[in-house]
Amino acid sequence: MDIVSNAPRPDGPAPQVGDVEPYQTLDYDVLVIGAGGAGLRAAIEAASAGVRVAVVSKSLLGKAHTVMAEGGMAAALANVHPDDSWEVHYGDTMRGGQRINQYRMAELHAKEAPDRVYELERWGALFDRTPDGRIMQRAFGAHTYNRLCHVGDRTGLELIRTLQDRAVHAGIDFFMETTMTRLLKDGDRVAGAFGYRRADGSFMLFRSKAVVLASGGWGRIYRVTSNSWESTGDGVAMAFEAGAELMDAEFVQFHPTGMVWPPGVRGILVTEAVRGEGGYLYNSEHKRFMLEYDPKKKELSSRDVVARSIYKEVQAGRGSQHGGAYLDITHRGADYIKRKLPSMHEQFLTLADVDITKEPMEVAPTVHYAMGGVRVEPETEATTIPGLFAAGEVAAGLHGSNRLGGNSLTDLLVFGRRAGMAAAQFVQSHAESLRIDETDIALEQDLLLRPLRRGEGENPYAVHEALQNIMAEQVGIKRDEDGLRQGLSSIQELRVRSMNIGVRGDRIFNPGWHMARDDIFMLTVAEAITRAAIERRESRGAHWRIDFPEQDSELGRVNFVVRKRGDGMEVEPVPTPQPGVQLRELLNV
Amino acid sequence: MSSKATNATVAAEASDASSDTAIEETVFRVFRSSDGGGEMVEYRVPAVPGMVVLDAMHWIQAHVDGDLAVRWNCKAAKCGSCSAEINGMPRLMCKTRLDAFEGQEIWVQPMRTFPLIKDLVTDVQWNYEVNREIPAFTPPSDAESPWIIHQEDVSRLYEFRKCIECFLCQDVCHVLRDKDQKSRYYGPRFMVREAYLSMHPMDTVDRTRGIKEDAGVSRCNITKCCTDVCPEHIHITDNAIIPLKERVVDEYYDPILWLKRKLSG
Numbered sequence: 001m002d003i004v005s006n007a008p009r010p011d012g013p014a015p016q017v018g019d020v021e022p023y024q025t026l027d028y029d030v031l032v033i034g035a036g037g038a039g040l041r042a043a044i045e046a047a048s049a050g051v052r053v054a055v056v057s058k059s060l061l062g063k064a065h066t067v068m069a070e071g072g073m074a075a076a077l078a079n080v081h082p083d084d085s086w087e088v089h090y091g092d093t094m095r096g097g098q099r100i101n102q103y104r105m106a107e108l109h110a111k112e113a114p115d116r117v118y119e120l121e122r123w124g125a126l127f128d129r130t131p132d133g134r135i136m137q138r139a140f141g142a143h144t145y146n147r148l149c150h151v152g153d154r155t156g157l158e159l160i161r162t163l164q165d166r167a168v169h170a171g172i173d174f175f176m177e178t179t180m181t182r183l184l185k186d187g188d189r190v191a192g193a194f195g196y197r198r199a200d201g202s203f204m205l206f207r208s209k210a211v212v213l214a215s216g217g218w219g220r221i222y223r224v225t226s227n228s229w230e231s232t233g234d235g236v237a238m239a240f241e242a243g244a245e246l247m248d249a250e251f252v253q254f255h256p257t258g259m260v261w262p263p264g265v266r267g268i269l270v271t272e273a274v275r276g277e278g279g280y281l282y283n284s285e286h287k288r289f290m291l292e293y294d295p296k297k298k299e300l301s302s303r304d305v306v307a308r309s310i311y312k313e314v315q316a317g318r319g320s321q322h323g324g325a326y327l328d329i330t331h332r333g334a335d336y337i338k339r340k341l342p343s344m345h346e347q348f349l350t351l352a353d354v355d356i357t358k359e360p361m362e363v364a365p366t367v368h369y370a371m372g373g374v375r376v377e378p379e380t381e382a383t384t385i386p387g388l389f390a391a392g393e394v395a396a397g398l399h400g401s402n403r404l405g406g407n408s409l410t411d412l413l414v415f416g417r418r419a420g421m422a423a424a425q426f427v428q429s430h431a432e433s434l435r436i437d438e439t440d441i442a443l444e445q446d447l448l449l450r451p452l453r454r455g456e457g458e459n460p461y462a463v464h465e466a467l468q469n470i471m472a473e474q475v476g477i478k479r480d481e482d483g484l485r486q487g488l489s490s491i492q493e494l495r496v497r498s499m500n501i502g503v504r505g506d507r508i509f510n511p512g513w514h515m516a517r518d519d520i521f522m523l524t525v526a527e528a529i530t531r532a533a534i535e536r537r538e539s540r541g542a543h544w545r546i547d548f549p550e551q552d553s554e555l556g557r558v559n560f561v562v563r564k565r566g567d568g569m570e571v572e573p574v575p576t577p578q579p580g581v582q583l584r585e586l587l588n589v
Numbered sequence: 590m591s592s593k594a595t596n597a598t599v600a601a602e603a604s605d606a607s608s609d610t611a612i613e614e615t616v617f618r619v620f621r622s623s624d625g626g627g628e629m630v631e632y633r634v635p636a637v638p639g640m641v642v643l644d645a646m647h648w649i650q651a652h653v654d655g656d657l658a659v660r661w662n663c664k665a666a667k668c669g670s671c672s673a674e675i676n677g678m679p680r681l682m683c684k685t686r687l688d689a690f691e692g693q694e695i696w697v698q699p700m701r702t703f704p705l706i707k708d709l710v711t712d713v714q715w716n717y718e719v720n721r722e723i724p725a726f727t728p729p730s731d732a733e734s735p736w737i738i739h740q741e742d743v744s745r746l747y748e749f750r751k752c753i754e755c756f757l758c759q760d761v762c763h764v765l766r767d768k769d770q771k772s773r774y775y776g777p778r779f780m781v782r783e784a785y786l787s788m789h790p791m792d793t794v795d796r797t798r799g800i801k802e803d804a805g806v807s808r809c810n811i812t813k814c815c816t817d818v819c820p821e822h823i824h825i826t827d828n829a830i831i832p833l834k835e836r837v838v839d840e841y842y843d844p845i846l847w848l849k850r851k852l853s854g
Contacts, residue, residue: 060660061717062754063668077735118735124726124789126743126750133737151747157667158750168717169725176717199706228663262639268665342751347666350684351639461651505656509707512655 020442021449023194023203028054028173029427030420031193031208033180033235036064037156037412038392038419039214040163045420046212047170051427054206055167056175058198058230062164065216065228065393066412069156070271070343072138072148073413074406075113079130080137081145086110088144091586093407096142096302097371097400098541098551099587100248100559103579104378105398109407109414116413117149125162126151139276140405142302148406153271153341159409178204180234181517182444183211183242183388184436190242190387191434194444198514201507203445209430210387210423213239213374214416217393218525220518222367222476223468226258226269232518233525235394239374240524240569244383246562247396247574248372249525250532251542253403254477256306258366260324265351267366270327270344272405274361275299277340279329281310282360283318289325304402304542307365311477314364324364329356365477369408371399371542372532375561380422381415387426391419396559401541450501451516457502460515466494467522475530480547484534491530495523531571532560615687617645619657620698622707629696636687642697643671643682646709658708666820669755673709674698679757679818700760713756719775722803723782728791742790748828749785751821754778758815758825764808774808777815777825784829787836801837806830 030046032039035057047053057064078084089110094101117135121127127149128136137146151158168174180195184205192207215235219227240246257270275281281299283289293309294301301309310325320326329337334357338345341356348354348361374383374390376397381389392412399407451457474487498519503512538552539545558573578584615636618629632653634645646659661671664683671682676696687695703711758777764770775783783804787796800806813826823829840846 059662059668060670060713060754063662063670065663067668067753068663068665121736122728122732122734124786124792126738126746129738129740129743131740133739134735136740151743151750154667154751157753161750165720165725168721174717176714199710199712226665228668229661263637264639264641264644343667350666351641351686459651459655461655465651503655509658509710510656511650511658515655 019446020438021203021445023205023441025205025207026054028052028206028208030054030210030212030423031056031206032212032214032420033193034064034214034216034392034394035059035061035174036066036214036216036392037159037163037409038416039064039212040160040167041413041416042212042214042389042391042420042423043172044163044167044170045417046424047172049421049424049428051424054173054175054208056178056180056195056206058177058179060176061174062160064160065231066156066160066409068226068228068269069159069409070153070269071140071273071276072150072155072406073113073117073159073409074140074143074147074404075117075149075410076110076147077114077117077135077137077149078145079134084145084147086114087586089113089147090583092143093398093404094400094587096402096404098402098556099400100540100556100576101400102378102397103577103583105415107579107583108378108418109398109411112414113410116410116417120159120162120413123162123166125158127158128152138273139300141272141275141300141306142297142404143406148273148276150273152339153273153343155409159412175204179514179517180206180238181448182440183238184440185242185385186434186436188386189430189434190385191436193238194441196448196507199509201510201513205436205441207434207436209427209434210389212419212423213383213388213390213394214392214419215394217370217373218522219367219370221467221522221526222471223465224258224267224472225367226255226267227367232522234518234521235390236373236528237521237524239383239385239388239390240528240562240564242385242388243564244385244388245375246373246528247375247559248400248532249528249562250536250560251371251401252367252529253303253369253371253542254307254365255368256303256310256365257327257363259352260320260362260364261322262352268347268351269366269368270361270363271341272303274327274329274341274344277329277336278332279327281306282326282328283313284320285318289313289318302402303405304544307477308544310363311365320362322362324362326360327363328360330358330360333357369393369403371401371403372396372529379418381419382422387430389419389423391415401543447520448517451503452507452513454500454502455504457500458497460501460503460512460519463494463498463501463519464515464522466497467491467519467526470494471526475526475533477544479533479543479545481534481537484530488527488530488534491523491526498523527569528562531569532562535560535571535573615645616694617649618694618696619646619649620708621657622705640687641683642673642675642685642687642695645687645695646682646697658706658710660710667753669753669820672700672755672757672760674700674760679760681755681757681820684820700756702760702762702766703756715771716754716756716759716776716778719779720782722775723779723786724794724796724799726786726789726792727794729793732791736791738790746785746788748823749781751823752778752781753821755820757818757820761814761818763810763812763814770805770808774805775803777809777830779804780806780809780833781823781825781829784833787833797836797840800833801841806833806837809834
């Protein structure tokens with residue numbers, strides 16, 4: 001089932017070693033790429049082990065995509081429902097992911113999430129409370145019990161601010177607005193990363209004995225997305241280029257409820273907490289259509305099911321005024337809504353002139369999360385490259401084919417901590433010094449500088465938009481073989497165009513120049529998604545093939561791995577590890 | 590002030606291509622920096638319903654000047670990255686709709702209180718240094734976890750935790766903006782942080798001296814400009830700064846406490 005493509009190479013001669021431009025060199029034990037929940041948690045853990053830690057982030061501290069998480073963090077504290085337990089949480093996660101999750105990750109996550117929540121509280125985080133003063137938990141899609149610890153609808157902000165304020169006192173060095181574009185290796189081992197400072201475009205080399213990728217997802221390859229600009233798949237693409245294996249790339253989560261109108265706000269997230277707090281979905285005939293699609297869980301079915309249901313209603317001509325569904329929470333009363341969903345209230349009032357205490361919202365699916373990413377070892381988050389670890393959205397495995405709401409924030413903490421710990425241990429047991437090959441630096445500088453040297457050429461924004469159109473049309477919520485193959489060839493044509501991107505201006509905070517490199521990352525990710533989506537000839541979780549509408553039991557026991565071969569990309573099915581008897585029984589409840 | 594000759598043509602083409610109905614143009618004047626200075630440059634942007642200023646900046650990047658420097662992230666008013674001065678008012682670009690300025694030109698300038706990096710992007714590093722100065726949240730070492738905290742405490746503190754660190758309050762604060770006393774006053778954002786920490790039921794640090802000496806709370810002269818520009822509607826002056834000022838007054842200028850301190854050395 002291998003597929004190999006022949007990606008075109010940049011035009012012109014390969015650079016010579018002598019061509020290297022000046023760059024700053026910094027030495028650390030552990031380099032963490034990304035300062036969202038996973039990166040900060042990893043950095044705190046590594047620093048507590050006594051190793052020297054640097055964190056680089058593309059944005060300012062505290063602005064990472066984690067800040068946009070709204071509804072809550074899933075952990076079986078059993079504060080609201082005494083029957084909840086890690087076993088039930090584990091079962092929900094595995095069923096939600098259609099059982100191709102890495103079961104050991106789901107087990108570790110369910111067992112450790114409560115500790116990570118209480119730890120966050122000890123570090124200063126606030127959570128809404130039960131009447132007796134314990135952490136309150138709200139209902140969420142496909143969680144058996146009320147499980148999401150939250151503070152209003154801004155749980156991500158609370159999480160990131162708490163970690164940020166903890167991390168600045170932990171002896172960690174921060175490099176804000178710094179973009180890493182290439183992982184460097186010494187032989188098989190990771191040896192650091194190279195990139196640039198956004199403010200002045202100067203080049204930076206981080207030499208480090210271990211690297212933790214915590215660079216998030218890739219939602220920006222789609223036009224309608226809840227993701228911030230940062231989600232361009234850099235980490236996944238860098239890991240792939242360095243030879244790491246990717247997994248489950250075909251599974252892209254469409255969140256059922258993104259804003260629809262006005263056009264300027266299309267795709268902005270409407271938290272699942274609206275449904276968790278009792279919101280109903282209606283079609284244009286004022287029918288609660290989820291009663292038909294999932295009579296048991298109704299509006300709180302898993303995200304893949306709700307997203308497809310809204311999509312089908314719109315396709316059947318029963319959509320809302322602007323092509324979505326109506327989401328109505330007005331029956332809970334203005335006071336309750338303003339207390340439990342304050343940022344939703346504000347968001348609709350200012351951006352859409354809709355008062356959600358008085359009228360329904362219009363919502364439609366929006367690209368939200370990548371279940372796939374870099375393949376990791378469940379206990380340590382070690383990738384297939386020695387010294388390279390990955391945690392959070394950039395890593396694959398916990399969520400299988402569909403992530404449950406609320407599992408992402410605890411994912412960041414549980415596996416961020418484990419990755420930080422493992423990276424520090426790796427450093428302590430691999431003391432030998434590493435050599436950086438100047439040729440790699442010359443190659444990366446060349447790739448970065450070509451668009452500037454070229455000046456006039458393909459517009460990097462136009463290339464991005466073209467990719468978003470391909471992904472929306474051919475690799476979207478509904479897929480088939482012909483469309484995917486067409487999408488793949490369009491991506492390859494676009495890759496040729498991307499070799500001729502030209503940008504004007506200089507290296508000082510030049511977004512066009514930044515976009516030129518991001519385009520290349522995004523094209524790599526898009527190709528990986530499309531190739532894996534072609535191979536999975538069944539429908540499972542977020543991956544909906546209209547030419548193969550049913551699940552295939554054979555494919556239900558494999559994950560697709562994507563790796564570099566030569567200049568191309570190969571896809572290979574690998575057996576999904578199967579849980580032992582005890583864990584298996586938890587799935588049959 | 591200069592104008593981009595190509596802009597009108599680009600906008601016209603865009604409107605021809607996208608629909609039959611005439612699309613209205615909005616005139617923007619955006620600060621573009623150059624060596625040692627800068628100027629307001631005119632752009633004509635086709636407006637779509639619900640468009641916000643940040644959308645217009647993105648349109649300019651994609652169609653006219655790809656190197657226009659804008660800091661942004663979530664485009665959903667949750668991260669506080671895209672702060673700028675719009676028609677003279679400090680605001681988030683992602684939350685400022687064009688239809689709020691119907692018929693007017695829209696001027697977009699960088700925050701003035703911080704050093705300029707380029708165009709609309711300023712160097713806000715100082716704020717992160719201040720944050721590091723504030724002693725960390727420190728619960729009692731023997732407190733048994735999980736904690737019992739009541740909703741009233743959470744609700745009271747929640748207002749302070751809504752802060753998205755957009756630094757618009759810092760931008761508008763007279764002490765920082767006009768007097769440039771950054772070495773003597775942490776600014777409203779960090780009064781909010783100090784208020785959160787000092788009112789947290791589990792924090793054990795005595796913060797009053799730091800709030801007086803290091804944070805310089807008395808520098809604030811209560812003009813409430815910070816409260817006016819806060820996109821999260823935090824009552825910065827009334828709920829954070831004034832209680833902190835009162836705390837300092839109680840501790841330092843209460844004659845009985847003063848005497849007690851004198852006697853106990």
